[in-house]
Amino acid sequence: MVVLGGLLTGGLLYSGIRVRQMRAKNRIISLKRKESSALPGRSDAQLAGSEKPGEKDYPVATATLGLALAGRFLYAPLTFAGVAGMLYLLWPTFKNAYHDLVHRRRFTTLVLEALVLPGTILAGQFLAVAVAFWFLYFALNNVAKAKWNANENLANVFIVPSTHRVYVVRDDVEVELAVKDLQVGDILVVGAGEIIPVDGTITQGHATIDQHMLTGESQPVEKQVHDPVFAATLVLDGNIRVRVGKAGKETLASQSVQILNDMTRYTDNLELRGTDAADRMALPMFMLGLATGAFMGVGRGLAIVWTPLDDALYAAGPLSVLNFLNIALRRGILVKDGRALEVLRQVDTIVFDKTGTLTKERPQVVNIHTSGALSENDILRCAAAAEQKQRHPVALAILEAASARNIDYPRVRSLSYKQGYGLTVVMDGQEVSVGSARFMRQRALAIPEALQSVEAESHELGYSLIFVAVDERIVGAIEIHASLRDEAAKTIAQLHAQGYQVCIISGDHEQPTRHLSQRLGVDRYFAETLPGNKAELIRAMQKEGHTVCYVGDGINDTIALKQAEVAVSLRGASTIATDTAQIVLMKEDLSQLLDLIAISRKLDNNFKATVVYSAAPTLAIISGVFFFHMTLATAILLYLTGMGLSVTQAMLPLWEERRSTSKEEIPGRG
Helix, strand or coil, rough: CCHHHHHHHHHHHHHHHHHHHHHHHHHHHHHCCCCCCCCCCCHHHHHHHHHCCCCCHHHHHHHHHHHHHHHHHHCCCCCCCCHHHHHHHHHHHHHHHHHHHCCCCCCCCCHHHHHHHHHHHHCCCCCHHHHHHHHHHHHHHHHHHHHHHHHHHHHHHHHCCCCCCCEEECCCCCEEEEEHHHHCCCEEEECCCCCCEEEEEEEEEEEECCCCCHHHHCCCCCCCCCCEECCCCCEEEEEEEEEEEEHHHHHCCHHHHHHHHHHHHHHHHHHHHHHHHHHHHHHHHHHHHHHHHHHHHHHHHHHHHHCCCHHHHHHHHHHHHHHHHHHHHHHHHECCCCCCHHHHHCCCEEEEEEEHHCCCCCCCEEEECCCCCCCCCHHHHHHHHHHCCCCCCEEEEEHHHHHHHHCCCCCCCCEEEEEECEEEEEEEEEEEEEECHHHHHHHCCCCCHHHHHHHHHHHCCCEEEEEEECCCCCEEEEEECCCCCCCCCCHHHHHHHHHCEEEEEECCCCCHHHHHHHCCCCEEEECCCCCHHHHHHHHHHCCCCCCCCEEEHHHHHHHHHHHEEEEEEEEEHHHHHHHCCEEECCCCCCCCCHHHHHHHHHHHHHHHHHHHHHHHHHHHHHHHHHHHCCHHHHHHHHHHHHHHHHHHHHHHHHHHHHHHHHCCCCCCCC
């Protein structure tokens, strides 16, 4: 009796686990197969973003369990109502099995399970099946809530909080409202220093807007009537009225939540790969199980039929990948495409874009050249006064230099501003112009001979030169250099130590690019490269047999990012570059690339171990049945041990990460 009880208990546990695996797998297949009519017309994005798995069937599973318990302990006929619930939950299995057998003419794992699982119910194991279904949908319901919360947390990085207060024009009166109460068509009043909380169109006024948070543009943009504006951007100067086009989760910024759906698609592919592998073995295993049952007994035949060949890729494999994606996110690395982690292990060449990637976003003032009676501090004072309301990198560099020299400058009245060229202001009764050589020539201002040689040298070395003119006469120039990222040299040295070939692609002149390459010790560099030619250079490397990871930061990197096998972008990249990149370094720190490579290698080792732990019981069960007279109970115990080890192996990296680091927030806007 003890042995019989043990066999029965083991059989119930084993059947429950297989039912849970089958049902979860069934959901994946039914969502992915276009022939399925369960969810017609729904896109992958809709399925991933708007539907919470398990939410619909969890109440059914709960009722089924209640009926099974009542039938077992109170009133036996209630069991039949519980069986109806089980059949409802099993119905997709029967439909997909019929589709596979009749339309696809394939004997798949679904066909095998459609034969075995009803047998479990016919054997009278109602309570075990009901408990299995309840645990399945309880887990799915809680996983759905966790993913939903993750979506909300990421959205909060980009979306203005719904409790944020704004002013809306109602009947020519400004009324204070919460962002959550905004409606399409409302006229929103936004002033300097305020964040625009919606997507919309300017109906009145003009402003200088910093879109860096959303688009990565280093310089602010001038906006006027009829121009579009976007949520999560900052008004630096001016006052505007905006007609609300989209608010809340409909804004451009909120669309970033789609990246979470992209992250999980790779795990879905792994599950399908595991299912496909099992499908190929389903009929041979079924026939082997029948033969084994006929000659060696039903119990041993069942052990063969239930051998879990697909668990490694289907169950524990995706779990391992998801955990490493979470680890990357905890470290400020957003992996938008899980396949990139797999491909990264094959990379042997890493190519960096120079500007904005190896160099800092904000340059530094290095020299101040005079041409006239004004001193260096006078020239810097003029430039700082003119640039005091600007927030682009060059302006910030000038203001930082003035602050370092304790230079005070007056508030000025702006006369004109030409984006990318320069601006003119009135200071102390004098007209001051600050800008590029092109801006000065457009104003018909002659560059003094003393500064012409400085201009030529700066052009040759790739430095920026900002000219300062007072009352239509150029009096000096400010020399600005791009600053190398602090971590760039160390990161490249460690990449070399790990055996990678490192290259630089730059649109700058030959001499500054060569100087930087020598300073960093890279293997190859390419100077004066047009944006369209960057992809050609990567393609040439690929033809040489290299697998390339491209690290870029800017709109002109888009084609190169698409061409490379792995595309990495800093968070400061433009919208197009960030959308194209498979991986985004959220902290804008190149040393994160080393973390990314380490995560990729650990994933490879962990995944291999997970496959071994999951596949070993399969071989052991088959060998045990034929050579050691293994019983069904022993086979179940061996299977559960292997499954436990594989799941533990898949979860171990995340547990270790949580123990070794304190709780961190996802990098983003505070």
